[in-house]
Amino acid sequence: MxxxxxxxxxxxxxxxxxxxxxxxxxxxxxxxxxxxxxxxxxxxxxxxxxxxxxxxxxxxxxxxxxxxxxxxxxxxxxxxxxxxxxxxxxxxxxxxxxxxxxxxxxxxxxxxxxxxxxxxxxxxxxxxxxxxxxxxxxSCNTTGLSRLVAPLEEEYGIEKVRATLVRRGGDPAQTDRGPINDILPNPRTIPSHHGPDVQTIFPDLAIDTLGLKVPATLMHTHSINVSLNGDATADEVRELLESQSRTFVIPEHLDIDGAGKLKEFALDAGRPRGDLWENCIWGESISVEGDDLYLFQAIHQESDxxxxxxxxxxxxxxxxxxxxxxxxxxxxxxxxx
Amino acid sequence: MxxxxxxxxxxxxxxxxxxxxxxxxxxxxxxxxxxxxxxxxxxxxxxxxxxxxxxxxxxxxxxxxxxxxxxxxxxxxxxxxxxxxxxxxxxxxxxxxxxxxxxxxxxxxxxxxxxxxxxxxxxxxxxxxxxxxxxxxxSCNTTGLSRLVAPLEEEYGIEKVRATLVRRGGDPAQTDRGPINDILPNPRTIPSHHGPDVQTIFPDLAIDTLGLKVPATLMHTHSINVSLNGDATADEVRELLESQSRTFVIPEHLDIDGAGKLKEFALDAGRPRGDLWENCIWGESISVEGDDLYLFQAIHQESDxxxxxxxxxxxxxxxxxxxxxxxxxxxxxxxxx
Amino acid sequence: MxxxxxxxxxxxxxxxxxxxxxxxxxxxxxxxxxxxxxxxxxxxxxxxxxxxxxxxxxxxxxxxxxxxxxxxxxxxxxxxxxxxxxxxxxxxxxxxxxxxxxxxxxxxxxxxxxxxxxxxxxxxxxxxxxxxxxxxxxSCNTTGLSRLVAPLEEEYGIEKVRATLVRRGGDPAQTDRGPINDILPNPRTIPSHHGPDVQTIFPDLAIDTLGLKVPATLMHTHSINVSLNGDATADEVRELLESQSRTFVIPEHLDIDGAGKLKEFALDAGRPRGDLWENCIWGESISVEGDDLYLFQAIHQESDxxxxxxxxxxxxxxxxxxxxxxxxxxxxxxxxx
Amino acid sequence: MxxxxxxxxxxxxxxxxxxxxxxxxxxxxxxxxxxxxxxxxxxxxxxxxxxxxxxxxxxxxxxxxxxxxxxxxxxxxxxxxxxxxxxxxxxxxxxxxxxxxxxxxxxxxxxxxxxxxxxxxxxxxxxxxxxxxxxxxxSCNTTGLSRLVAPLEEEYGIEKVRATLVRRGGDPAQTDRGPINDILPNPRTIPSHHGPDVQTIFPDLAIDTLGLKVPATLMHTHSINVSLNGDATADEVRELLESQSRTFVIPEHLDIDGAGKLKEFALDAGRPRGDLWENCIWGESISVEGDDLYLFQAIHQESDxxxxxxxxxxxxxxxxxxxxxxxxxxxxxxxxx
Ligand SMILES: NC(=O)c1ccc[n+]([C@@H]2O[C@H](COP(=O)([O-])OP(=O)(O)OC[C@H]3O[C@@H](n4cnc5c(N)ncnc54)[C@H](O)[C@@H]3O)[C@@H](O)[C@H]2O)c1
Ligand SMILES: NC(=O)c1ccc[n+]([C@@H]2O[C@H](COP(=O)([O-])OP(=O)(O)OC[C@H]3O[C@@H](n4cnc5c(N)ncnc54)[C@H](O)[C@@H]3O)[C@@H](O)[C@H]2O)c1
Ligand SMILES: NC(=O)c1ccc[n+]([C@@H]2O[C@H](COP(=O)([O-])OP(=O)(O)OC[C@H]3O[C@@H](n4cnc5c(N)ncnc54)[C@H](O)[C@@H]3O)[C@@H](O)[C@H]2O)c1
Ligand SMILES: NC(=O)c1ccc[n+]([C@@H]2O[C@H](COP(=O)([O-])OP(=O)(O)OC[C@H]3O[C@@H](n4cnc5c(N)ncnc54)[C@H](O)[C@@H]3O)[C@@H](O)[C@H]2O)c1
CATH class of the missing domain: 3.40.50.720 (NAD(P)-binding Rossmann-like Domain)
Structure with missing residues (x-):
């Protein structure tokens, strides 16, 4: 023990x-x-x-x-x-x-x-x-990005990651955090520190990240672009991500539109504190346009x-x-x- | 069965x-x-x-x-x-x-x-x-008011209840509900329908209610005034409310400032979905000024x-x-x- | 000069x-x-x-x-x-x-x-x-309350004022202010300091105030109860308030439901910065139940x-x-x- | 006339x-x-x-x-x-x-x-x-993107635009719009319709857009990536954008962190309704990494x-x-x- x-x-x-x-x-x-x-x-x-x-x-x-x-x-x-x-x-x-x-x-x-x-x-x-x-x-965001990068890098090789992190302003009980009614580029300089943080895990990865802060408390949401080296289809990428143990590809038929329903889904499932330890990736968002893979994922900052x-x-x-x-x-x- | x-x-x-x-x-x-x-x-x-x-x-x-x-x-x-x-x-x-x-x-x-x-x-x-x-x-609000009225009516007799209900705009997963950045008198006419609804339980109660809607999803919050018939002290009322099984008087030392920390407290306690079945009354808010009792209570609309x-x-x-x-x-x- | x-x-x-x-x-x-x-x-x-x-x-x-x-x-x-x-x-x-x-x-x-x-x-x-x-x-809130108290005191005499102040969390440009998704009794003790502040203007007034803070930036909203000494009708009170130069009784036909439309109304009217120097009182909210007058008013913290x-x-x-x-x-x- | x-x-x-x-x-x-x-x-x-x-x-x-x-x-x-x-x-x-x-x-x-x-x-x-x-x-978003694309296309040629649009949930007076506390991929499918809309203006442009909706009312915010064909430096791009009549490059020394301060800036300047007809681009965000240009811009949906x-x-x-x-x-x- x-x-x-x-x-x-x-x-x-x-x-x-x-x-x-x-x-x-x-x-x-x-x-x-x-x-x-x-x-x-x-x-x-x-x-x-x-x-x-x-x-x-x-x-x-x-x-x-x-x-x-x-x-x-x-x-x-x-x-x-x-x-x-x-x-x-x-x-x-x-x-x-x-x-x-x-x-x-x-x-x-x-x-x-x-x-x-x-x-x-x-x-x-x-x-x-x-x-x-x-x-x-x-951190929660770097963990979420790393779980995505690892299988894509192994399977296809990555030319470049470009990620916009739409971050929650504060955790649900942090009542002194804002903003109340704003969308803040944060940091205002680009690239943000999140990219270099991912490079502490993947030293050779090309990655540019942009951060924002918004008046929401439940989860971060990442708007992801990965330029892949190899050929990929959306279906293949989806299968790859479904095969990982800490990425949850949200099925369309659940009709989940955001972090509110995701958390409710987790609470209904009996998860302690409604925690979502997995990256939550919208299945219908996984798309490939040429070499460019796109997807949305929600990251539960309190538990991943x-x-x-x-x-x-x-x-x-x-x-x-x-x-x-x-x-x-x-x-x-x-x-x- | x-x-x-x-x-x-x-x-x-x-x-x-x-x-x-x-x-x-x-x-x-x-x-x-x-x-x-x-x-x-x-x-x-x-x-x-x-x-x-x-x-x-x-x-x-x-x-x-x-x-x-x-x-x-x-x-x-x-x-x-x-x-x-x-x-x-x-x-x-x-x-x-x-x-x-x-x-x-x-x-x-x-x-x-x-x-x-x-x-x-x-x-x-x-x-x-x-x-x-x-x-x-x-309803959730009427249930919350009734649980408060019942013991006060029995113990002291009530001259009049005046309650301002600061209501959550929507439940956490109701993403199509607003307002986003406003405080809405709702309904704009006074008294609101909540008073008559309480009278379906207490037909002879004098009660005037005022409703508002705000950009929050976790719980309603009631600002309560009860003009009592008998003499009361804040301590006595507090004891009375602590003795009820479905009113939770929040102790000061928990340092809970709003619904966010209340829900976190419930989730930490292992409550299913973080539900708060009880009226949550801030202990330090219970006050008596002359015949007027005042207090704040939070009502978990999804579960009470x-x-x-x-x-x-x-x-x-x-x-x-x-x-x-x-x-x-x-x-x-x-x-x- | x-x-x-x-x-x-x-x-x-x-x-x-x-x-x-x-x-x-x-x-x-x-x-x-x-x-x-x-x-x-x-x-x-x-x-x-x-x-x-x-x-x-x-x-x-x-x-x-x-x-x-x-x-x-x-x-x-x-x-x-x-x-x-x-x-x-x-x-x-x-x-x-x-x-x-x-x-x-x-x-x-x-x-x-x-x-x-x-x-x-x-x-x-x-x-x-x-x-x-x-x-x-x-302060903005005390100014708003004083403008209401003065004519009512003169016309009817006031037995007691009970006011719940639903306060904006921060001004529109104060991005570091919260809460994001909560309703905070603030202060948690009752009565709040606002009552005594009104008494710096009306030393003999009986007034109990309760304060809350919510995720909105545009205006404060007051839920007001005034127990009057004399007989009054809602229509008379309305006329009285319409006759004051710094209280604006919002006509029903404008169909204004909150601070968002009020500010838009002010901006459309060409007011500098959309400022609302007046107490904005919802006409349809002015009600009298027995001796109790009720109404809602919005207070523009930045300009009144x-x-x-x-x-x-x-x-x-x-x-x-x-x-x-x-x-x-x-x-x-x-x-x- | x-x-x-x-x-x-x-x-x-x-x-x-x-x-x-x-x-x-x-x-x-x-x-x-x-x-x-x-x-x-x-x-x-x-x-x-x-x-x-x-x-x-x-x-x-x-x-x-x-x-x-x-x-x-x-x-x-x-x-x-x-x-x-x-x-x-x-x-x-x-x-x-x-x-x-x-x-x-x-x-x-x-x-x-x-x-x-x-x-x-x-x-x-x-x-x-x-x-x-x-x-x-x-639309407001397409207008904002077109004003950016036009000079960049003329000056450098564009290989591809990738834009994440973090959209306001509703206008300030639209009190029935949500979400209250969520970040919604919207639409959940990628690419969003905004890209094809830009192509009604630039038929040959390669552009992929991703949309989200958040609880804010003041402005949309765009997280922009443009892969340029020619060599560019951040300073050159900045000058180019400063030379356009409907793009406002926000100077660092104004210390503007989001839409709240931007609107206040416009109101202080006496703009009718605080309108911001220009794309508002954060100067310090304009960055070039290899062929990739990045920047943040805020778009005033009501007036651009x-x-x-x-x-x-x-x-x-x-x-x-x-x-x-x-x-x-x-x-x-x-x-x-
Ligand atoms: N909350 C998130 O979203 C999140 C996500 C990932 C990583 N993190 C990181 O995790 C760390 C903790 O963050 P958190 O959100 O849990 O913070 P928190 O404020 O919720 O918890 C920190 C705890 O540490 C206690 N504490 C303060 N000073 C202490 C001291 N000197 N010795 C011992 N305890 C002390 C505090 O009382 C509090 O209980 C930080 O590095 C943070 O960046 C936070
Ligand atoms: N959510 C609250 O805050 C709350 C609190 C107290 C009371 N209530 C009351 O409880 C009732 C239910 O509210 P809710 O919040 O649970 O609503 P909800 O929308 O969460 O759930 C209603 C359910 O009923 C289903 N449904 C719709 N039409 C149906 C039909 N014809 N037959 C069978 N099922 C149907 C919907 O699919 C949904 O699953 C309402 O009367 C509401 O006023 C709600
Ligand atoms: N904003 C409101 O809602 C509001 C409403 C009514 C009353 N008030 C009161 O008005 C006062 C000012 O509040 P505000 O909201 O305008 O604050 P603010 O922060 O918007 O403005 C204060 C200004 O004072 C400047 N300043 C700071 N220290 C200074 C110093 N030592 N000497 C000179 N200037 C200094 C700041 O740079 C800032 O420009 C406070 O007493 C506040 O309580 C504010
Ligand atoms: N608000 C924005 O953010 C925004 C930005 C860019 C473009 N637009 C577009 O501009 C258009 C108008 O949007 P808006 O935001 O001004 O809407 P709005 O709802 O603010 O205004 C529309 C007006 O049209 C009136 N109206 C409704 N039906 C009518 C009819 N049959 N005949 C004449 N008037 C009628 C309504 O009463 C209202 O006054 C839409 O196509 C919208 O997509 C809106």
Whole structure:
């Protein structure tokens, strides 16, 4: 059994914790949090040992009648692998903590690529993380792009990717995020940083990305163009994407027009939190015009990186190879819709 | 065992079907639907016998490879009680269908009050539905108001209720609903129809309601004023509301600022679809100024009527009294947060 | 001629500057700004002398090729009256600046009431500002409420006001403001601070206010209840409100359902920036139930305080009484729709 | 003087009417409307002769105390050119009306391309409309794309255009339009109809377009890729676009991040209704990677076709060539920011 600790118990951290608990070969030794909000209460109800991430604030948990198992240092000491899911930039501050205890650590997409030994996507470069001390699971958007690029690159070769990322303004509970009624080129310069981020996984890929931000909270939506090297038909590409375990090609007859119905579909299916771990690709959008492949995909920012974190734990601990790990993760979570 | 059929398998119908399945004393004999969309596929995966609501469209289910158990008439024949959860106005068209088969039927809040023998709220007037043939479970907003009025009326007596209902523009998957960037007095005339609707439950209550519509999908929010007859303190009212089984007084320390965090709280708690069956009342908002009680409550339009439908089934079938039914329903669903 | 300077040239400041220019008895001696954004460029194109509000940042204007007339101190020295329209809290920091130059100053609603000698609403308490050194023009919401309270109090006497303020999340250009998809009780405690703010104008008024924030940018909307002392009919109240110069009773036949159509109406009418200086009250919403008056009004947060600032300048300078000033302001701006 | 009539006095029609009035060589002989809403009242206040578009509803104008000048047939008879700005599909129904009176007519982008002799964009194919009886001014999005394609095609030659159109869900006053909180691939199939629409102006252009719809009302935003035939630098392209009269390259120092600030900029500049007749291209977004040009542009759906309609009137009437007409239109309106 791998002993896993999670530092930072918010949107990503709580999902990773639940996913770890679901694995046959892992044990959650605890989670660390800074403040006693509704998520802290739930961690305790779930029976997850709760550690204070910041010593000075530990008494706030007392005040809220929430029992602590200790301080984050103890959690790091106990864990075989730590998953850091703190806000962007805090992971970097925590690096020395993990190093002091000689505990390998995973970081999230909000951290810089050069903080770590390697960036990670299970489908694309699992093996690169073998035995690494510091690994970054790439962001939700980069994960979504990497899952698409990997099979297309293998099957056809890619001349160039051009992707417009229409990003959600904030997560559903982030009430201080805008915009309320606008479409923001974001960043206003082109190409955006997302392309170089994909290149941390595919160093030789030609990719230009453009980012925007809109008043929606449920999912990002990608408008994708891939100029392929080889000949392809829409049907072949569709079959290829249907054959991948973490891309869900939405069948036309479901009559799903956007993220609202996708999330409802996931909730109806009993998915925890209505999470959509897969890239959700509209079947009818997959088109080939000459060498140009086009498609739309929706990316659930809150959860697509969750199975990737689980796989990265095994990669770092060298307890499984890519295929074994992905299969175990998928089975344990209930991947597939 | 009560045999229950559900006609209209959308937002409300699918939730009522699941809730019926969860009851120890009920059996779901089937659901009827008009079109083979994602919800139809899910019904079949759930093992719910699926009936065609409209004979002419039955072949569309064939085309989508979805097996039908028959036509809605057969479902009505088989059921002890039918729950009609079709869109506003369709319930009225279906009334004769239920009468032909002598099957008592429940309707939803979108139907007119005079379609039925009695309107229904479990906490307030369960007994009125005993043995009735046609019962209307009042709308989400009226249910939310009734649950508040009942204990206050009993405990203090009510001089007058004044409520401003800030309503969500559409449900999360209703992508054709607006407004996008506006606050609409809706209806523009005052008082709105919601007050008279509450009076179908409390005929003698003085209540004036004002309605608005805003660009949000998650929950309605009520700004409530109740002029009480007796003396009350905020603490007493809070205790009273905390003692009710279907009103959830949100504790301050959860740090929940709106419907986004409320839904996340429910999803984290493992609630199916993140449903909030209870009125969600902000604890810190409960205030008394002279005779005037004020508070804010959020109402989950998609689910607060679900336990009420379950209770109404027993009320109509006369298999339990109010307290027994409410307790059974609550236990089976997992009411309480 | 009154020499007027404006410090803080944003949403409010630029409108006040334009309004001052439109007055027959005032001269705009300049505006002060901190940064050379699109508003700064426009000030210069308008021929408004532009002063640097912060000395250290003056060179940024050079870099953007925008000519400065000097530093804010010079502007204060030159002005008979300063209008401070800087962000909340900055006005307080600027107070000593105005005192040093012995220049009376107006502040906006974002400042605390106890910063000033008197809070101000032209219709309600013009005379209180006579000769004052520091006057606060109350916020957009308080201005909207005061214009309603004044005639009702005079005509009928008011027992109590209960108002639910459904507030816009941010102004149209404030892209960093949320919420995106939520309805937030804000503040979560009741009553909100708006009631006490109205009492800075009507010290003896009984008023309880409740605030919410929603994802809309165009206008606030107030759901109003006034318990009147005397007998009233809806028609009488309507006539009373139609007779006021800064309340616009929206006629039914215009078929205006919200702020979007109201703003379009104002833009079609040629109003600068589509500004609605008046309270916009839906005619069909004005209702009387027993002693309770109800109505909906929309308040244009960006502009309703503009005529009030203009009047406050004359009040402070003692160059006109309330009626004269209001008439001059209204004529110069083109009040009335 | 050219006598111009406008049939359909809504978003587009009222703007075209005002623009016609502003032209030195045109006279507005009247506008036709179906219902007496706020726009009808304004037409009369503007002194625009108002005709009933539908005879049976003429009395409704009486009821609203709005004087009619006659029926639409009389207007068509009187006009040298009619501009039809009725909702999509109604223009086609009106075609025979214009033919009966031998009055050449312009239609809007909501009509099918094969309804007319030629589709029209002033910059790209003015001459094609010479003497035509039925001309379609292409839609807001197609107009925006054509203005970009024309100079790039002339200067460099275009290998292929790939454009993702992030479209506003509805206009600001269209309160019944959604989505509220979603990003909708729309249409879900690729390529969208926008590409072929651009080909009604540039028949040989290789162009693939992808459409989405989001909860915003102010402007569309285009994420553009153009594979150029010749060598280009970002600076050259920028200069080229700055030299066009109907493309506004937004300077970085204005610090404009989206449509909200763009509209505020236009309102501050005194533009009627805050209209942005120009393509608004973010300067810092103009980038060249190899042969690929990228940029973001915002398109004001309510107004960018207005100057095109004015030019099309002259084109049809053969009273000016392209350059003369564009210059006259621009001068009369005050093009340029
Ligand atoms: N939410 C998304 O859409 C998303 C998607 C993919 C990746 N990410 C990345 O995941 C990381 C976490 O993001 P999130 O959305 O879960 O954030 P979040 O704010 O939801 O959660 C972060 C949690 O960390 C806690 N925290 C803050 N400071 C801490 C500290 N010093 N020590 C321990 N805990 C601390 C916070 O209290 C909070 O519970 C970021 O790098 C982010 O870029 C986020
Ligand atoms: N959604 C809410 O917020 C809400 C809340 C409380 C009450 N209600 C009421 O519940 C009722 C149902 O609303 P909903 O939101 O679930 O609607 P919905 O549109 O989500 O679901 C209605 C279902 O009925 C089906 N249907 C349509 N015509 C039918 C027919 N002739 N026979 C059988 N099925 C048919 C539709 O295909 C759909 O699956 C309405 O009366 C509504 O007013 C809705
Ligand atoms: N926008 C509204 O809805 C609204 C309505 C009524 C009252 N108010 C009040 O009006 C005041 C101004 O609000 P606003 O919306 O116009 O803000 P704003 O941010 O639009 O404008 C403020 C301006 O002041 C400038 N500024 C910042 N610091 C400064 C300084 N030290 N010296 C001089 N200028 C400085 C900013 O650059 C900006 O141009 C606040 O008190 C606010 O509460 C705002
Ligand atoms: N609004 C946009 O964003 C936009 C942009 C470019 C092109 N267009 C196109 O312009 C055309 C008009 O669109 P709009 O947005 O101005 O619509 P609109 O609904 O704002 O205005 C249409 C007007 O036509 C009137 N009308 C309806 N039926 C009529 C009839 N039979 N005879 C005369 N008038 C009638 C309506 O009352 C309304 O005043 C459509 O083809 C549309 O596709 C619209």
């Amino acid at each position: 791998l002993s896993v600790g999670v530092n930072g118990y918010g949107t990503i951290g709580k999902r990773v914790a639940d996913a770890v608990v679901a694995q046959p070969d892992m044990e959650l030794v605890g989670v660390a949090k800074t403040r006693p909000n509704y998520e802290a209460g739930r961690a305790v109800k779930n029976g997850y040992p709760l550690y204070a991430a910041i010593e000075e604030r530990a008494e706030k948990f007392d005040a809220a009648d929430i029992d602590l198992a200790g301080l984050v240092e103890e959690l790091v000491e106990e864990a075989d692998v730590m998953v850091d899911a703190t806000p962007s930039g805090i992971g970097a501050e925590n690096k020395s903590l993990y190093e002091e205890h000689d505990t390998p650590a995973l970081y999230q997409g909000g951290e810089d690529a050069d903080l770590v030994d390697t960036s990670f996507n299970a489908r694309a470069n699992f093996a690169d993380a073998a035995g690494a001390d510091h690994v970054r699971v790439v 990186v969750v199975p990737e974190n689980v796989d990265a734990i095994r990669a770092v601990a060298e307890t499984a190879d890519a295929d074994e790990s992905i299969e175990t993760t998928n089975d344990a979570l209930g991947m597939g819709l | 009560l045999s229950v059929g559900v006609n209209g398998y959308g937002t409300i119908g699918k939730r009522v079907a699941d809730a019926v399945v969860a009851q120890p004393d009920m059996e779901l004999v089937g659901v009827a639907k008009t079109r083979p969309n994602y919800e139809a596929g899910r019904a079949v995966k759930n093992g719910y016998p699926l009936y065609a609501a409209i004979e002419e469209r039955a072949e569309k289910f064939d085309a989508a490879d979805i097996d039908l158990a028959g036509l809605v008439e057969e479902l009505v024949e088989e059921a002890d009680v039918m729950v009609d959860a079709t869109p506003s106005g369709i319930g009225a068209e279906n009334k004769s269908l239920y009468e032909e088969h002598d099957t008592p039927a429940l309707y939803q809040g979108g139907e007119d009050a005079d379609l039925v023998d009695t309107s229904f709220n479990a906490r307030a007037n369960f007994a009125d539905a005993a043995g009735a043939d046609h019962v209307r479970v009042v 009527v679900v336990p009420e439908n379950v209770d109404a089934i027993r009320a109509v079938a006369e298999t339990a009294d109010a307290d027994e039914s409410i307790e059974t329903t609550n236990d089976a669903l997992g009411m309480g947060l | 009154l020499s007027v300077g404006v410090n803080g040239y944003g949403t409010i400041g630029k409108r006040v500057a334009d309004a001052v220019v439109a007055q027959p008895d005032m001269e705009l001696v300049g505006v002060a700004k901190t940064r050379p954004n699109y508003e700064a460029g426009r000030a210069v194109k308008n021929g408004y002398p532009l002063y640097a509000a912060i000395e250290e940042r003056a060179e940024k204007f050079d870099a953007a090729d925008i000519d400065l007339a000097g530093l804010v101190e010079e502007l204060v020295e030159e002005a008979d009256v300063m209008v401070d329209a800087t962000p909340s809290g900055i006005g307080a920091e600027n107070k000593s600046l105005y005192e040093e130059h012995d220049t009376p100053a107006l502040y906006q609603g974002g400042e605390d009431a106890d910063l000033v000698d008197t809070s101000f609403n032209a219709r309600a308490n013009f005379a209180d500002a006579a000769g004052a050194d520091h006057v606060r023009v109350v 305080v503009v005529p009030e600032n203009v009047d406050a300048i004359r009040a402070v300078a003692e160059t006109a009484d309330a009626d004269e000033s209001i008439e001059t302001t209204n004529d110069a701006l083109g009040m009335g729709l | 050219l006598s111009v009539g406008v049939n359909g006095y809504g978003t587009i029609g009222k703007r075209v009417a005002d623009a016609v009035v502003a032209q030195p060589d045109m006279e507005l002989v009247g506008v036709a409307k179906t219902r007496p809403n706020y726009e009808a009242g304004r037409a009369v206040k503007n002194g625009y002769p108002l005709y009933a578009a539908i005879e049976e509803r003429a009395e409704k104008f009486d009821a609203a105390d709005i004087d009619l000048a006659g029926l639409v047939e009389e207007l068509v008879e009187e006009a040298d050119v009619m501009v039809d700005a009725t909702p999509s599909g109604i223009g086609a129904e009106n075609k025979s009306l214009y033919e009966e009176h031998d009055t050449p007519a312009l239609y809007q982008g909501g009509e099918d391309a094969d309804l007319v002799d030629t589709s029209f964009n002033a910059r790209a194919n003015f001459a094609d409309a010479a003497g035509a009886d039925h001309v379609r001014v292409v 076709v207005v100057p095109e309609n004015v030019d099309a009137i002259r084109a049809v009437a053969e009273t000016a060539d392209a350059d003369e007409s564009i210059e006259t239109t621009n001068d009369a309106l005050g093009m340029g920011l």
